[in-house]
Amino acid sequence: MSRRHRWDTDCVMAASTSPPLDLSAALVLAPPTAAEWLVILPVVWCLILGALLVMMRRNVSLHPVIAIVGLAGLVGIDGLLLLEVIRNGPLTMVMGRWLPPFGIAFTADLTGALFALIAALVALAAGVFSIADINDSGRRYGFYPLLMVLMAGVTGAFMTGDVFNLYVWFEVLLISSFGLLVLGSEHEQIDGTVKYGFLNLVATTLFLVATGYLYAVFGTLNMADIARKAEGLRSNAPLMTLAGLYTLAFGMKAAAFPVNFWLPASYHTPRVVVSALFAGLLTKVGIYALIRVMVMLLPVEREELSFVLAIAASLTMIVGVLGALAQSDFRRLLGFLIISGIGSILAGIAVGGPGGIGGAIFYALHSMLVMTALYFASGIAMRLGASASIVTLAGLYRRHVGFAALSLMLCFAVSGLPPFSGFWPKVMLVKAALDIGAWWLAAVLLLAGFLTTIATGRLFLLAYWREQAVAVGETPPLPAATLAPLAALTLLTLVLGLYPEPLLATIQDAAAGLDDPSAYRESVFPGGWPQ
């Protein structure tokens, strides 16, 4: 009961009684290098900026400036991190000095760094776009703080090396996405948010349940540790259940068939820039998590599930693209295109192997860029044509040729036609599918691409080339803030399409790193396993 005395004497006693056991086993002794700080910096950076923005709620005029500068900084940091990782392997920052698996490990490997960088780029583009899209009231509602924290969540999810911590970041980005989704609180927005919210919350709960089970089975939450222990436990522990739960939870996040309905139900409601952000980030986080868990932690289970995954993937592709064909609302159409893209990525995961995973990663990155850009395009189209439905929308080509050209490129890119970034991952995926002899999967992949071409072609013909029936009014001027990010992203997809070599090489290394996470483990546990 000695502890029951005053708290201060108590602690003094605690201090005076020098720690009985030797800490060096459990503590990081060497101070972390600046490079390792790069791992944690993006998240903290976003959080701090978010806090600052909240604090200066009064003068909203400064918000965009700070946010954009901050996002640019984020891009810079992530870029440095990526370079660092490329140069000398995965980096690990251990939280609070406690060595993993006791402390939380933040580990950036190629996959995480790549995703983070592209996400940051997307966010930066969105930040610029938002100048024109988010009015003062939107800023007062706290668009920019939400954006920042969303980025914190996304980046954290990409970087963390700890399953529960992953859950935490999922929550962060989920909640901030609510905030962004209801921005402006129109009726249908709230309606969409309710659906989005409920289903995603259930998914997150599922994730939590699975994680609890995981902890009970493995006795650790550290990914590298789990990856190590998986071999030993595979015999008796029901890891398949874990795999199933995780697949469902993350599949839900990624809007894979048959749990994809929340996406088209909600993505067309919020501000354009918000849906663009979501298109770029949210589903892809789910994909990332799926890759991380199923490929790196539970590879054998992925093998066993691969057929189910493949089925789900094909259905997702088909449902998505058919949905896109059926839509007349520009943004709903795009929503379905996201889904079919997700299907392709899932196909990659199902196929597995460096080819499949690499293709999946590449496709994910490509889709992040292109879908965001397409949502920008939808926003601009709505500005120009004053309508969201491609039935009434027309004559965009005549109104703004440059914009039309950019949109066309994006249409081709999303359909996976050369020379845009969509072509290569498709080739990789088809190749991988053929290599394991999954003809039908390859066929579905290409069929989906083909149908996407039809859908986007229809979109372009109706909304852009078709002349306006009624007399064309004065075309509203396009603020550069809307066109610039669109152009930038489009250019990026074009460049990635023309010269994908460096990215491709990196991605294949990343896939290899997931396939054999020894380097990852090495960076988490430099001196072998702790006793």
Place this chain on the structure above:
Amino acid sequence: MTELAILWSILLAQVMLALAMAFALYRIVKGPHAQDRVLGLDALYINAMLMLVAFGVRTANTVYFETALIIALLGFVSSIAFAKFLMRGEIIE
């Protein structure tokens, strides 16, 4: 022998408290008015606190104290909120 007696008596006390809580709960469920339910909740809180104290005696452990204290100090807040809700239809005007 005393020890056994003590144990039993404490256990008995706890059971009684639990029963008390059960009655309170019954009142909550039964109603008939909203205020009855709230009253029941309030009683439930107090009984719970006593239960904690008894628990403390049983285990000679003081971890219960924070909780008991907070119930004693703030347990009435929700009851008040309910009461005011019944009274005014909203609790902060």
Place this chain on the structure above:
Amino acid sequence: MKFLAINLILTVIWGTISASFTPANLLLGFAVGALSLWLIRRELKPVTYPIRPLRLVLLLALFIKELAVSATKVAILVTRKKMALKPGIFAYPLTARSDFEITLLANLITLTPGTLSVDVSGDRKTLYVHALDCADPGALRQDIARGFERRIREAFER
């Protein structure tokens, strides 16, 4: 520092909460008390009473006694097979003036089982009390007037 008395009381409470009365801790408690008082300084009217410890003790004793008596009474009443109840509300003319006294009185009345103060009239003159056994309101009024109210006045009237 017009809240000194209260602050001291808070300090004592602090000592009690953190179960230690070392000067350091008390100082800390005082600081905390001061802080939390300062936060709501604009809400409170300073109250200053001449403290009469002895009277307080008497009041406390009375309270305990009343408690014991009425508690048993009501307990028996409740546990009876058939409860002979004549509940009702009677108005009690207040002589105590200040908010604090009224509050205290009301609380004490409420705390003693069998009686329950439900309301105060707008002009702080009447206190409405609900009694389980309201056969004879006059007697009840007498009790209160003789008992609590007197003690309270003794303790706090200046």
Place this chain on the structure above:
Amino acid sequence: MLLIFLLAPFGGSLLVLFFPSDQRGATAWFAGAIAFVCFLLAAGIYPFVTAGGVLRFELDWIPELGLNLTLRMDGFAWLFATLITAIGVLVVLYARYYMAAEDPIPRFFALFLAFMGSMLGVVLSGNLILLAVFWELTSIVSFLLIGYWHHNAHARDGARIALTMTGMGGLSMLIGLLLIGRVVGSYELDAVLASGDAIRNDPLYLPILILILFGALTKSAQFPFHFWLPHAMAAPTPVSAYLHSATMVKAGVFLLARLWPVMAGTEAWFWIVGLAGLSTLLLGAYFAIFQQDLKGLLAYSTISHLGLITVLLSLGSPLAAVAAVFHIVNHATFKASLFMAAGIIDHETGTRDMRRLSGLFRYMPITATLAMVASAAMAGVPLLNGFLSKEMFFAEAIETHLVNSLDTITPYVATIAGMFAVTYSLRFIHSVFFGAPPADLPKRPHEPPRWMRAPIEFLVLACLIVGIIPGRTIGPFLHTAVVSILGDRTPDYSLAVWHGWNVPLIMSFVALSGGVGLYFLMRSYLATGIEGPPVFRLLQGQRIFERVLVTLSWKWARSLEQRFGTRRLQPQMLLLVFLAVSAAAVPLFRRGFELPPLVIRGIDPAFALLWALGIACAVGAAYQAKFHRLFALVLLGGAGLITCITFVWLSAPDLAVTQLLVEIVTTVLILLGLRWLPKRIEESRPEDIPLRVRFRRLRDFLLALAAGGGMSLIAYRVMTQPTPETIASYFVERAYSEGGGANVVNVILVDFRGFDTLGEVAVLSIVALTVFALLLRFRPHPDSQDIPLQQRVQNAFDDDHPDRNAGDSIAEYLHIPSTIMRWMFPVTGMLAAYLFLRGHDLPGGGFAAGIAMSIGFLLQYMAGGTRWVEERLRIHPLRWMSIGLLVAAATGIGSWVFGYPFLTSHSQYATLPIVGKVPLASAILFDLGVFSLVLGATVLMLIALAHQSVRAPRAHARPARTEREAAQ
């Protein structure tokens, strides 16, 4: 060097985009110059490729995919390259005059050059994937070129159909090529060409063949994929002349010829290619006769000629291949010139409808002559190049290659097709240039400008020269091309005009005379001017295509969405939960799931009773949630309380404290919200609930049971199975010694897993922010907009009694309580401080402290009301929140200074006067951040909700008052 072939056109197309749109001449000249440069380049290269020489250029592009930028020019590629560039030059020249002033010229030429580049890419690429890339590029660019006049609906349709067909073909071809690469082990063309046998004997041969043929046949508009070509005629004539006669449609046959050495010569090849070719040859010619549109006629004749080439390639004999190559060239020349002629006619008369055109000879004699020569070549009249290749075709047709029915009918089909060809050529000339002078033409026809005619003159000249002295002109080039395809299998052949009297010659004469006869037989019918051929009019490929497309995209997609794409929440929820249960259960039971036996020992009756109560509360709450919110909320409070006791019982007091505080705050917040919800819903009596609803409820109930059961099963499994060496034990033993605290949970929260905490508090702040933002634009439900009933009654009561002024009721009501509630504030503050300071040693910590403090504020608000409090209290929750977040994050970064990792807590002890030693674990700083953040967030939500009550009555005061008047 070969790279220039690609760089020049693409670069040029980029440059052209920047030309001002009024500079038609300059633009055209620039484009023409580029084309011409390429042409000269090709000419210059010729010496290298003679005699099977191959020019290579390699550049690592994407080694990961086995894709190098390999350019490879052999004779065949050279021939094509020359064709492309030469005709390119001519078409540019032609287009310069053809395009109207209002058309955006730079875009046209940009696309034109881009197409030229990608076409060159197709022929030059020495790597299969590269080939596929350029292939798709041609499809894309042709899409844009066809849709160049996008304001015209036909153009849009044509563009879409073309893109769809060729795109589909390209995709399937891609698979085929990938498969080839898989068989061969390399995508390099050389390697592929080298391993013909390997491919032909591979089990994958058939799929490969089908896939690639699909690509090739769609591209060169072979039956039954031909229909996109006539629709593509909506394009500007130069485009038709270039893409749809000379180059792009040839890409398909080019591919066939390219892969001829590796794929051809098998039964399957013969059947598929031959069948497609023959049917195309015949039907194309047949359809061509009945077109009313000049370009339509030419389009169908193109189709049939492509069919001819295909047939030649199908035969699989070297000579046939020679003929094919030869005909490719010839067809390009005369068909391009014919298209241009048609374009001129269109340009000068304003119509292309043969029913309106006639007797143009007297207006444009020169053009007419040129057209006549060209169409004579098309018809295969001697002394023209068309005649030569057709002769060779007939010769090959007679030859027996494989003994089967198809081979036997070939010559007859060939002759008939030739006859048709003569017919439609004749019709073209006769109906346009002869007969009565035209009536009601949009324009007055006359000769086109000099240079517009020049390309035609040149091409027609080529036809003549090649037709008369083939051996000396085209011979050597043809030879190089053929050699590059056939290698040592090259046969010896003679390009002489005169082979003496032989069967082919007879066939030709039959065709010629028969054609002429046929034309004069059919004149009457044709004069009626019915669009489309008699028999097949109804069967139109594109109609079928459209129907398929519509069914797919519209009907199926729609129905699919209606079936699955429910936009309602419940079914999705149902589905999700169901999936979750199955996802967990199925593998569990497939793997055999044995439950460890349940052992029951030492149940504490009191505890058991408590739990029974808790369960009752929870169930009751769930049951009442829909019908009686307040009740449900009360029960919820009960359940929370039991949980809290349980925590204490299982000696987790820290959790208990937090749980309790959260419980209280939640209750109050929900009550705040409850005021805005519509009044309670009465449960409909059980007997009048429809059966369907009952069923649905039952189903949902069962599902819920399953889910809950599954959860408890997992929990049971988890708790009963032997725990692996976990890190939990580690936490416990380290908590005091290193965490610098005795409260495990708190130490874990702020120290071991402080990072999670950081994330979670960020979540909290975001929630608060969101609630705040949401409520800024809150529009309450109509029946809750008004101030609550009770208040109205009480206000009314006050108003009735003269001795009372408004708001007395509330004043009296709160008189005694508010005194106490206010005095509670400092006490609460102390409690909070206590919890906070002890936090790192005993239950509590920043989180609990923050909540406790916010409860203090809550009390103030309840006692005094919003306005009253905010007059007296300084409350800046947003600021507190952000500061909290900042402090917490900064603490983490702070450890950088000390050279520790993120969020390291260093327990130093500062000695303050009197107070003595105080531990300043930076974890306490972190805690401070958490405290401030939690406080801020909670108060923010509270205020956001409370302000609604302040705003709403103000907004709806008037109706309320009038109602009150009415009440009195």
Place this chain on the structure above:
Amino acid sequence: MSHLTDLPAWAAIAVCGLLLMGAAMTLIGSIGLLRLPTFYDRLHAPTITTSGGTILVCFASMLCFAVLQSRWIFHEVLIIVFITVTTPVTLMLLGQASLYRHRFEKPQDVPLKQGPHAEKDRE
């Protein structure tokens, strides 16, 4: 149960007695809550609990720990104080709330008082 054996017999018995009595009081209070016919009568029931039950049980605890010497015994005092301060507030508020509600709804079991000011004239 080491600590309980540490208790001297008298203390043990005292503790048990107090505890049992307190619990009994509480139980009785709840029974009252259960049995009393009208809401206003029920309002009285918890006071038994708070006054009787709380004080007794807390005394028990104080005694126990005081004898055990394990710590200061002010906590229970604090608890008692807080309970005594806060309970009446709840009860009063509830009482008035129901008064107003009854005045509004006018069900059968309204006590003889119709609103807080009916008595003025009765005085």
